[in-house]
Amino acid sequence: MLTLNLFLLTFVLGTSEFVIVGLLTEVAADFQIAISTAGTLVSAFALSFAIGTPFLTALFSRFAKYPLMLTLIAIFIAGNIATALSESYALLLVSRIITAVVTGVLIALAMAVASETIPAEKRGAVIAIVFAGFTVASVIGVPIGTSIGQWGGWQIAFGFTTMLGVISLIFSSVTIPKGLKGTRSSLKNQIGLLAHPRVVIAFFIPAFSIAATYTVYTYLTPLLQEVLGVPERYISLVFLLYGAVSIFSTLIGGKLAARDGISKLRYVFLIQAVILASLYVSANTLVGGLISISFIALVLYAMNSTMQLYFIDLANQHFPTARDLASSLTPVSVNVGIAVGPALGGWVTTNMRLIDVSWSGGIVAVAASLLAVVSYRLDRKAMRDRKFS
Numbered sequence: 120m121l122t123l124n125l126f127l128l129t130f131v132l133g134t135s136e137f138v139i140v141g142l143l144t145e146v147a148a149d150f151q152i153a154i155s156t157a158g159t160l161v162s163a164f165a166l167s168f169a170i171g172t173p174f175l176t177a178l179f180s181r182f183a184k185y186p187l188m189l190t191l192i193a194i195f196i197a198g199n200i201a202t203a204l205s206e207s208y209a210l211l212l213v214s215r216i217i218t219a220v221v222t223g224v225l226i227a228l229a230m231a232v233a234s235e236t237i238p239a240e241k242r243g244a245v246i247a248i249v250f251a252g253f254t255v256a257s258v259i260g261v262p263i264g265t266s267i268g269q270w271g272g273w274q275i276a277f278g279f280t281t282m283l284g285v286i287s288l289i290f291s292s293v294t295i296p297k298g299l300k301g302t303r304s305s306l307k308n309q310i311g312l313l314a315h316p317r318v319v320i321a322f323f324i325p326a327f328s329i330a331a332t333y334t335v336y337t338y339l340t341p342l343l344q345e346v347l348g349v350p351e352r353y354i355s356l357v358f359l360l361y362g363a364v365s366i367f368s369t370l371i372g373g374k375l376a377a378r379d380g381i382s383k384l385r386y387v388f389l390i391q392a393v394i395l396a397s398l399y400v401s402a403n404t405l406v407g408g409l410i411s412i413s414f415i416a417l418v419l420y421a422m423n424s425t426m427q428l429y430f431i432d433l434a435n436q437h438f439p440t441a442r443d444l445a446s447s448l449t450p451v452s453v454n455v456g457i458a459v460g461p462a463l464g465g466w467v468t469t470n471m472r473l474i475d476v477s478w479s480g481g482i483v484a485v486a487a488s489l490l491a492v493v494s495y496r497l498d499r500k501a502m503r504d505r506k507f508s
Contacts, residue, residue: 120293120294121232121233121236121294121295121296122233122237122245122248122249123294124287124290124291124293124294124295125229125232125233125248125249125252126248126249126251126252126255127252127286127287127290128192128225128229128252128287128290128291129226129229129249129250129251129252129253129256130252130253130255130256130260130283131252131256131260131280131283131284131286131287132195132222132225132226132252132253132256133252133253133254133255133256133257133260133261134256134260134261134263134264134280134283135195135199135218135222135277135280135283135284136164136168136218136219136222136256137256137257137260137261138260138261138264138265138268138276138277138280139160139161139164139215139273140161140261141261141262141264141265141268141269142265142268142269142273142276143157143158143160143161144157145268145269145272145273146160146211146273149272149273150207150208150211152208156208159212160211160212160215162458163212163215163216163219164215164216164218164219165219165454165457165458166458167215167216167219167220167223168219168220168222168223168450168451168454169223169451169454169455169458171219171220171223172220172223172224172226172227172447172450172451173310173313173444173447173448173451174310175220175223175224176223176224176227176228176443176444176446176447177310177441177443177444179224179443180440180441180442180443180444183297183299183300184228184231184232184295184296184299184300185295185296185297185299187228188225188228188229188232188291188295189288189291189292189295191221191224191225191228192225192284192287192288192291193288194217194221195218195221195222195225195284196281196284196285196288198214198215198217198218198221199214199218199277199280199281199284200277200281201213201214201217202214202215202218202277203274203275203277203278203281204274205274223447223450223451224447226447226450227443227444227446227447227450228443228446229249230246230249230427230431230446230447230449231431231442231443231446232295232296232299233245233246233249234246234427234428234431234442234446235299235442236296236299242376242428243372243373243374243375243376243380243424243425243428244373244374244424245373246373246376246423246424246427246428247369247370247372247373247374247376247423247424248369248373250369250372250420250423250424250427251366251369251370254362254365254366254368254369254420255366257362257365258359258362258363258365258366260283262359263279264276264279264280267279310444311438311441312433312434312437312438312441312444312445313444315433315437315438317433317437317494317497318430318433318437318445318448320490320493320494320497321426321429321430321433321448321490321494322448322451322452323452323487323490324384324422324426324452324487324490324491324494325422325423325426325449325452325453325456325487326452326453326455326456326459327456327483327484327486327487327490328388328391328422328456328484328487329419329452329453329455329456329457329460330455330456330457330459330460330463330480330483331391331392331395331456331460331480331481331482331483331484331487332391332395332415332419332456332460332480332484333456333457333459333460333461333464333480334395334460334461334463334464334467334476334479334480334483335395335398335415335464335476335477335480336361336415336460337460337461337464337465338464338468338473338476339357339358339361339412340354341468341473342398342402342408342473342474342476343357345473346402346408346473346474347402347405347408347409348405349405357409357412360409360412360413360416361412361413361415361416362416364413364416364417365416365417365419365420367417368416368417368418368419368420368421369420369423369424371417371421372420372421372422372423372424372425373424375387375421375422375424375425376424376425376427376428380424380425380428380429381425381429381491381494381495381498382495383425384421384422384425384426384488384491385488385491385492385495386488387418387421387422388422388484388485388487388488388491389484389485389488390418391415391418391421391481391484391487392481392482392484392485392488393481394411394414394415394418395415395477395478395480395481395484396477396478396480396481397411397414397477398411398412398415398474398477399474399475399477399478402474402477422487423449423453426448426449426452427446427449429494430445430446430448430449431445431446433445436501460480460483463479463480463483464476464479464480467479
């Protein structure tokens with residue numbers, strides 16, 4: 120039941136985060152603002168998530184997890200209500216920023232609860248299931264929320280996410296263990312984790328991997344229309360296929376994390392680079408292009424569970440009091456990648472051809488592989504040093 124509830128929680132958080140993307144036109148029309156201005160709601164959410172999550176997670180780690188998570192879910196619900204009732208763009212922006220920060224801390228706590236309550240041999244699989252909540256949100260929750268918003272107004276869509284939050288609060292009050300105590304440590308000691316060289320190197324592994332994919336994914340619609348010649352009415356079906364395949368990516372990630380996942384990621388990222396670059400050639404035919412796009416989705420989240428456990432293990436070795444903070448680093452890194460990838464893709468499409476985003480993303484994936492190699496070798500060196508000390 121606990122695993123199911125944590126899956127539900129990440130599903131709710133993911134739906135609330137991403138549903139705004141499909142409703143930007145409605146928001147812009149309602150407030151009589153440019154679509155680019157409405158788009159800052161997405162970037163503001165991502166930046167608030169990335170900046171606020173580590174520090175608030177470190178600050179809140181001293182509190183017992185049961186009351187803390189219920190309180191944060193209640194704030195999440197209030198944030199969605201404020202979004203639904205916003206009568207100005209400024210209030211809407213503030214409500215989304217508050218929701219973003221709470222979302223980040225809740226994700227970190229969900230991962231921490233999973234890692235602390237699940238037997239070591241099952242941690243990878245369970246964390247993969249928890250991560251899968253976001254993927255399922257993009258495949259099911261976001262389309263439903265978008266349809267509701269387009270039918271009854273974007274405010275109703277956030278009424279829908281509010282309802283999901285209430286359901287999650289009820290389930291969480293029943294399933295989250297009440298004996299998980301916080302860790303008393305100064306904020307300074309915990310933030311020290313972020314400056315540790317091993318953690319800094321590891322932090323950019325997910326960021327580069329996600330940035331590699333989003334260099335292409337952000338411009339998938341024009342690629343489908345202008346390069347592959349997919350009719351507009353079928354674009355949504357391709358995105359549905361992409362989302363469905365990415366669910367398997369999360370499950371594959373759970374298998375990789377079961378044993379020495381960081382050593383396997385060296386090769387996963389090289390495979391990712393080849394797949395991304397293959398689109399440059401395979402896009403000559405519709406079938407070939409769709410196959411490449413499907414494989415891009417298949418490796419998208421393969422690193423999530425491994426990196427989540429890797430950050431927690433690094434914290435256990437070097438900063439035991441910062442485990443909750445360590446649990447926030449994978450989603451924070453992913454959000455950094457989501458911010459960097461579209462920017463790189465935008466530069467490529469402006470200065471080169473649209474299809475060149477394929478091999479450009481591949482180069483970024485190679486960078487992720489190189490960082491994974493460095494982390495793996497540092498792990499081996501640390502093991503040898505412990506053996507002979």
